[in-house]
Amino acid sequence: MNDRHFGATGIVKRFGPVVALDDVYFSCERGEIHALLGENGAGKSTLIKILAGAQQPDAGTLRFGDEAVKLHNPQDAVARSVAVVHQDYHVWPDLTVAENIIGTLRRPPQAGGLVRGRAMRRAAHELLERLGIEIGVDRYLRELDAAEKKFIEIARALAVDASFLILDEPTASLESRESDRLLALLERLRDADHGIILVTHRLEEVVRVADRATILRDGKNVGLLRRDGMSGDALVEAILGRTPEEPVEPRACGDVPALAFREVRTRPGAPAFDLELRKGEILGLTGVVGSGAAHLVRVLAGLVPLDGRLTIDGAPVVLKTPADAVRRGIGYIPEDRKGAGLALEQSVANNIALASLHRISKNGFTDTRKRSALAEGYRASLGIKCASIDAPVGSLSGGNQQKVLIARWLASGATVIAIEEPTHGVDIGAKAEIHRQLAAFAEAGGSVIFMSTELRELLAIAHRIVVFHAGAPEAILPHHEASESRITAIATGIVKATEAA
Amino acid sequence: MITRARSRSEWIDVGFVPVILLVLVVTLALLSKYFFTARNLTEVLLQAAILGIVSVGTTFVIVGGDLDLSIGANVALSGVVCGMAMSATNNNIPIGILAGLGCGVLIGLINGLISTRLRVPAFVATLGMLVIGQGVALTLTNGASIANLPDAFGALANGNVLGLPALIWWMFLTFFAGYLVLHRTVFGIRTFAVGGNREAARLAGIRVDAVRVANFVISGLTGGIGGVLLAARVQAAQPTGGEIFTLYATAAVILGGTSLYGGRGSIFRTLLGVALIALLQNGLELLGVPYSNQQVAVGIVFIIAASSEFIRHR
Numbered sequence: 065m066n067d068r069h070f071g072a073t074g075i076v077k078r079f080g081p082v083v084a085l086d087d088v089y090f091s092c093e094r095g096e097i098h099a100l101l102g103e104n105g106a107g108k109s110t111l112i113k114i115l116a117g118a119q120q121p122d123a124g125t126l127r128f129g130d131e132a133v134k135l136h137n138p139q140d141a142v143a144r145s146v147a148v149v150h151q152d153y154h155v156w157p158d159l160t161v162a163e164n165i166i167g168t169l170r171r172p173p174q175a176g177g178l179v180r181g182r183a184m185r186r187a188a189h190e191l192l193e194r195l196g197i198e199i200g201v202d203r204y205l206r207e208l209d210a211a212e213k214k215f216i217e218i219a220r221a222l223a224v225d226a227s228f229l230i231l232d233e234p235t236a237s238l239e240s241r242e243s244d245r246l247l248a249l250l251e252r253l254r255d256a257d258h259g260i261i262l263v264t265h266r267l268e269e270v271v272r273v274a275d276r277a278t279i280l281r282d283g284k285n286v287g288l289l290r291r292d293g294m295s296g297d298a299l300v301e302a303i304l305g306r307t308p309e310e311p312v313e314p315r316a317c318g319d320v321p322a323l324a325f326r327e328v329r330t331r332p333g334a335p336a337f338d339l340e341l342r343k344g345e346i347l348g349l350t351g352v353v354g355s356g357a358a359h360l361v362r363v364l365a366g367l368v369p370l371d372g373r374l375t376i377d378g379a380p381v382v383l384k385t386p387a388d389a390v391r392r393g394i395g396y397i398p399e400d401r402k403g404a405g406l407a408l409e410q411s412v413a414n415n416i417a418l419a420s421l422h423r424i425s426k427n428g429f430t431d432t433r434k435r436s437a438l439a440e441g442y443r444a445s446l447g448i449k450c451a452s453i454d455a456p457v458g459s460l461s462g463g464n465q466q467k468v469l470i471a472r473w474l475a476s477g478a479t480v481i482a483i484e485e486p487t488h489g490v491d492i493g494a495k496a497e498i499h500r501q502l503a504a505f506a507e508a509g510g511s512v513i514f515m516s517t518e519l520r521e522l523l524a525i526a527h528r529i530v531v532f533h534a535g536a537p538e539a540i541l542p543h544h545e546a547s548e549s550r551i552t553a554i555a556t557g558i559v560k561a562t563e564a565a
Numbered sequence: 566m567i568t569r570a571r572s573r574s575e576w577i578d579v580g581f582v583p584v585i586l587l588v589l590v591v592t593l594a595l596l597s598k599y600f601f602t603a604r605n606l607t608e609v610l611l612q613a614a615i616l617g618i619v620s621v622g623t624t625f626v627i628v629g630g631d632l633d634l635s636i637g638a639n640v641a642l643s644g645v646v647c648g649m650a651m652s653a654t655n656n657n658i659p660i661g662i663l664a665g666l667g668c669g670v671l672i673g674l675i676n677g678l679i680s681t682r683l684r685v686p687a688f689v690a691t692l693g694m695l696v697i698g699q700g701v702a703l704t705l706t707n708g709a710s711i712a713n714l715p716d717a718f719g720a721l722a723n724g725n726v727l728g729l730p731a732l733i734w735w736m737f738l739t740f741f742a743g744y745l746v747l748h749r750t751v752f753g754i755r756t757f758a759v760g761g762n763r764e765a766a767r768l769a770g771i772r773v774d775a776v777r778v779a780n781f782v783i784s785g786l787t788g789g790i791g792g793v794l795l796a797a798r799v800q801a802a803q804p805t806g807g808e809i810f811t812l813y814a815t816a817a818v819i820l821g822g823t824s825l826y827g828g829r830g831s832i833f834r835t836l837l838g839v840a841l842i843a844l845l846q847n848g849l850e851l852l853g854v855p856y857s858n859q860q861v862a863v864g865i866v867f868i869i870a871a872s873s874e875f876i877r878h879r
Contacts, residue, residue, distance in 0.1 A: 138768055154762065156765070158761055158828050158829040159761070163757075168755065179754065
């Protein structure tokens, strides 16, 4: 059987009206590291799920060599010696290394119904040794660091003799030294004739280890680069694939700080840094997954503790809970607005009034007329499209839901709005309206700090763009110095900020 | 091989229950000179026996990330079915036992299928089954107990084996079997995997639903064993009185330090949890606290135990 190649041709996948993959081809050979690249939403995840048997394509064929196959579920893929290492950790903290690697396999060594503990531990030990991983097989996974857990996952995938290994953002949550160890392991696996499919946002890793790179954009193949033609610039250009739009200069803001971070670390071991958010400023934070870009927004939301100091209007502040944050005038809008932001069954009016109930209540009773007036006001000023302010907020479109959340914090008198991915899942019209509202809020003296992975959005509204890499800001770009290619190059580690200047 | 010093939280995790047990034993020994007599300690074991047996099954379900609140009704109904089958077959003891165990297994199987196929949370499915089981037990018996079960059947629980009532040996046997299955078999590892991270287990090719159903069946089986032995102990099958096992069994498991969220725990911990409840009850009895107040005490300890999980895993 010719099993040197594993790939797909003519893959089409639709989700409702959205075409996630449109006639996509992909092929990985044994003995190569093949990178799969693209922006968020380009279709990488969908393609991986199809290759791993977790989703079925609407059209197209998966092939092993010349043989067309169907993978109905992940087990089929495993039977075909395709293994997946997922981005989030799929290991068991309360099982030992040996149990994680060997014990959870389909057929671990056993005798008379009992696991042969020694054989299991020996098998795990031999496998780890073969991979050059030095981790004791009796340790519990909860004792291991992030890279070691990743190694265990890879070992686990290889315990079933996988010829092809798909890794989804394996270095996303690793420090650079840990990443180095992981990449070295991948190179050893390639040399041992495994086919490695590597999905990553860190292009410097691609340049370092990949033999070929398939690039997707908007669900289509837009490039296949080989080792000899692979450079950071070529990758960035292929991924973005468009001439960057000329950004519009946002209204200037002063330099009075609204809040200031001092000696902050986004995680232990990352470099400490200072950062100010000015009055009237829209500050954009960006970076690839695991870069630490989202951290400060979550700190301001009172969700995660701050390693460092924070002052608001010059006074030191500790935000222990979301309630603390609200009291300090910080309104937080999560990326998962449905799960964490809105009470979906509740009315538009109630959702808007949620953070300002004390203003429209007397003796614990809400004045419904005041609440309606408040809601109607914002409905008009923000252009919230809804049947009525008594309609459940779940019945609104994504963009209008986002406006409801913005209205909530405007109503509460917040001076700072902290947002994650302000326009994820929002259509283009609502996107512009949300951007306009944030700009208006800033022009009125408020401050906005937002995390976004959408370059066009950053360039459209941010006064300054903070590009995170490996846990700390790599560059703070004033609006006029920022461009899509520059941000991408810095965020993916292709260039250091100093070189880019 | 690296041996790591245990962190403080790990010491609390490992040492919490043993220390409380020790304190309890010393306190009781000081307060009552009757406590450390062979007769009283045998009594403690007898009181703990049925609870211990059903707690083993409950441990499987909880480690697998589910709950089984039906266990109390299971004990009652299995006992009743056992007693009725025996009466109907002119005191055929094997048939009675098989009917009782079969009843327990069936309840577990239904719990498992409802939880996995209908995707009803185990909490709801088994709570419903608790009420249903109680109702069926009352209906079958018209509310009266089935008395005068044969002496030979009674010997199953009360017969003397190596100086101890057989019931106590059944408990230890169940704990040992539970230990083997949960900690020494592939199925046991899979149970931990499913309870610890269901999605990861699914993607690892583990048949998650099959594992969950099997755990409900194991729990059902221990309920059946408990029901049969309870009937044997008093040579009568009572349609009521099993309810208390629902709370106590889950309490014993959590008290022992098995995580209510699944994926972490052990049979040995459950043994400690059962010991704690049994000693607590015994102590309160020795001190002359009325039964109703004992319940209050156990309820309080249960809640403290559940909250201590947060202390331990901080």
